[in-house]
Amino acid sequence: MSVISGKQPTADGRYIGRLVLDREAQLNALNLDMIDAMTAVLRDWRHDDSVVAVVLEGAGSRAFCAGGDVVGLISAIATVRAGCGERELGTVPSAAARFFEREYRLDHLLHTFGKPVICVGAGVVMGGGMGLFMAASQRMVTEHSRLAMPEVTIALYPDVGGSWFLNRLPPGLGEFIALTGCSLNAADSLWLGLANRFVAEERLNELWPRLQRDSGGAAEVIRELEAESAAQLAGLDSPLRRHQDLIRKLMDQDSLADKVSAILEADTHDAWFIRAQQTLAAGSPLAMAVIHRQLTRCRYSSLAQVFQAELDLSVQLCRFREFAEGVRARLIDKDNTPGWTFASLSEVEPALLNTLFTSPWGLSPLADLK
Numbered sequence: 001m002s003v004i005s006g007k008q009p010t011a012d013g014r015y016i017g018r019l020v021l022d023r024e025a026q027l028n029a030l031n032l033d034m035i036d037a038m039t040a041v042l043r044d045w046r047h048d049d050s051v052v053a054v055v056l057e058g059a060g061s062r063a064f065c066a067g068g069d070v071v072g073l074i075s076a077i078a079t080v081r082a083g084c085g086e087r088e089l090g091t092v093p094s095a096a097a098r099f100f101e102r103e104y105r106l107d108h109l110l111h112t113f114g115k116p117v118i119c120v121g122a123g124v125v126m127g128g129g130m131g132l133f134m135a136a137s138q139r140m141v142t143e144h145s146r147l148a149m150p151e152v153t154i155a156l157y158p159d160v161g162g163s164w165f166l167n168r169l170p171p172g173l174g175e176f177i178a179l180t181g182c183s184l185n186a187a188d189s190l191w192l193g194l195a196n197r198f199v200a201e202e203r204l205n206e207l208w209p210r211l212q213r214d215s216g217g218a219a220e221v222i223r224e225l226e227a228e229s230a231a232q233l234a235g236l237d238s239p240l241r242r243h244q245d246l247i248r249k250l251m252d253q254d255s256l257a258d259k260v261s262a263i264l265e266a267d268t269h270d271a272w273f274i275r276a277q278q279t280l281a282a283g284s285p286l287a288m289a290v291i292h293r294q295l296t297r298c299r300y301s302s303l304a305q306v307f308q309a310e311l312d313l314s315v316q317l318c319r320f321r322e323f324a325e326g327v328r329a330r331l332i333d334k335d336n337t338p339g340w341t342f343a344s345l346s347e348v349e350p351a352l353l354n355t356l357f358t359s360p361w362g363l364s365p366l367a368d369l370k
Contacts, residue, residue: 003037004059007051010212017045017054027066028058030128032099039106046113053116053218055211056132061144061201064121065129068103070154071331077324087341087352089319092360096318097311100159101365103128104307107160108369110135111303116218120204121145121195131160134194138222141186142201143232147194150181152283154326155340157291159314163298164306165194172251173244178291180263180276181283187238197222200229239272256292257345285342286322289353297357304369311366312359320356 002023007015019038021028045051058064076095084090110117110132119136121129125147133139133147141147149158149166158166158178166174169192176182189195199207203225210221240247250262264277280288294313298306317323322341329338342348 002031003034003041005037005041007045008208008212010052011214015048015051016211016218017041017051018057019054020057020059021065022059024058024060024062026069027063027124028060028129029066029069030103030132031069031072032102035099035102035106039102039109042106042109042113046109046115051115053118053211054113055207056117056119056136058120058122058129061123063124063129064119065126065132066124067127067129068099068160070156070327073099073318074324074327074332077318080319081321081324084321086321087349089316089355091319092315093318097315097365100311100314103131103160104311104366105369107131107135108303108307108366111161112370118218118222120207121147121189122201122204124148127151127158128160130158130162134161134165138197138219139195140197140199140222141189141195142199142204143186143236144201145186145189145195147184147189148181149178150279152179152181152287152291153279154330155284155287155322155338156317156326157287157294157313159310161303161306161310163294163310164301164303167295167299169193170244170248172248173240175259175292175295176247176251176263176276177240178295179260179280179283179288181279182240182272182276184240185236185238186233187236188240190233191238191241197226198229198233199225200232203229239270243270243273256288259292260288260345282336284322284326284338284340285345286340286348286352287326288345289348290317290356293353293357304366307369308364308366311364312361313356315360316356316358319360320352 004020004022006018008018073096076093080090080093117136118138119133121133121141125133151157251259253259325338
């Protein structure tokens with residue numbers, strides 16, 4: 001199952017729920033069994049008056065969660081695409097539909113949980129990990145945290161609510177983060193509001209003893225730890241913030257193609273920005289077009305509407321070859337030479353893009369979300 005769950009007793013006779021993602025060797029990547037286990041436990045704790053808060057953690061120090069275990073979806077995609085032409089869509093892969101529906105239900109449950117949810121975003125927080133992290137009310141980072149949504153490199157897009165939270169960042173920054181998959185440290189994550197608490201890694205072992213002494217004062221406990229960690233935060237660079245003016249200028253273009261060209265052609269010697277350029281250059285042109293359109297269409301959507309739209313799009317992308325090819329190149333064979341369907345944005349077929357943004361079903365499986 002790879003999830004450790006339990007209720008930790010507190011000094012006043014109540015409990016704090018504890019969920020630990022326990023796939024350390026896989027950087028705690030989420031699979032369907034983990035998603036189902038967490039959902040069942042959280043639904044129980046939501047209605048358990050003795051549970052006053054929940055803490056989400058990842059096993060080990062390298063990662064809270066490096067994303068969803070998408071490698072497991074590739075065989076299902078290959079099956080439905082058997083006999084399809086390179087630019088044709090296969091039937092809906094049921095395994096992918098189940099995975100994304102349940103993952104998004106879990107994220108939505110955390111967003112609307114109704115009790116404090118504390119997420120310890122230590123180490124790597126990417127993809128599906130960002131979905132869990134952003135759903136928490138107390139989003140903690142350390143000096144070693146690295147947040148990112150690098151889905152452009154596997155021909156996907158920032159899902160798990162990314163269409164909602166990236167649209168709430170300062171102008172241009174959300175789309176830049178999505179297109180470049182840039183890495184955000186604690187200072188930048190706090191500045192953007194993606195994280196809202198900083199606790200030095202050396203003080204994380206004090207979190208549980210203090211919470212158990214004062215179960216009703218979770219926010220105050222974290223404030224104390226944050227105050228005691230101020231020196232470590234003060235020493236961190238904030239590369240995205242340093243580049244804010246440049247990024248806004250680069251993103252202030254009339255077309256997606258112009259934005260991509262402006263980013264790639266920016267003259268810089270900054271290592272952080274160069275890595276962002278390299279990730280964009282290696283990304284899928286189809287994914288770039290999908291990212292731009294998805295963020296635009298969800299700009300004013302509610303959280304529930306975002307998850308419904310993301311489910312439609314994610315399943316449609318699983319019917320096409322590009323996502324499977326990205327996962328093969330980056331995560332399975334690791335040759336890092338994906339054979340993208342389109343060599344450039346100008347070659348992306350509008351008809352295909354329109355099809356990908358058409359719902360594959362009459363009524364969304366997430367239609368009940370509010």
